[in-house]
Amino acid sequence: MPPDPRKSLEDIRHAAALIAKFVNGRTFDDYRSDEMLHSAIERELMIVGEAMTRLSKAAPELTDQFPEKRQIIAFRNILVHGYDIVDDAVV
Numbered sequence: 001m002p003p004d005p006r007k008s009l010e011d012i013r014h015a016a017a018l019i020a021k022f023v024n025g026r027t028f029d030d031y032r033s034d035e036m037l038h039s040a041i042e043r044e045l046m047i048v049g050e051a052m053t054r055l056s057k058a059a060p061e062l063t064d065q066f067p068e069k070r071q072i073i074a075f076r077n078i079l080v081h082g083y084d085i086v087d088d089a090v091v
Helices: 005-023 028-033 035-058 069-081
Strands: none
Touching: 005 035, 005 069, 035 069
């Protein structure tokens, strides 16, 4: 059975909501100095990218509505595989 695209869409929505919650009232300096905040935000961005990858396979017509889908997926790959070169300002 193919994956349900609704699950991926919900994962994206939930991860984005968590990121918004985590950064509310926080500064860039907070992000750079708070290892837990830093890790939490990057983790949720990885979830967004992975869910977008899964969604693009299960329902490409949906991801075509996201002009940034390739950048989102590529950024997930950088976070996972190029973690040592991630620019905090880009995150």
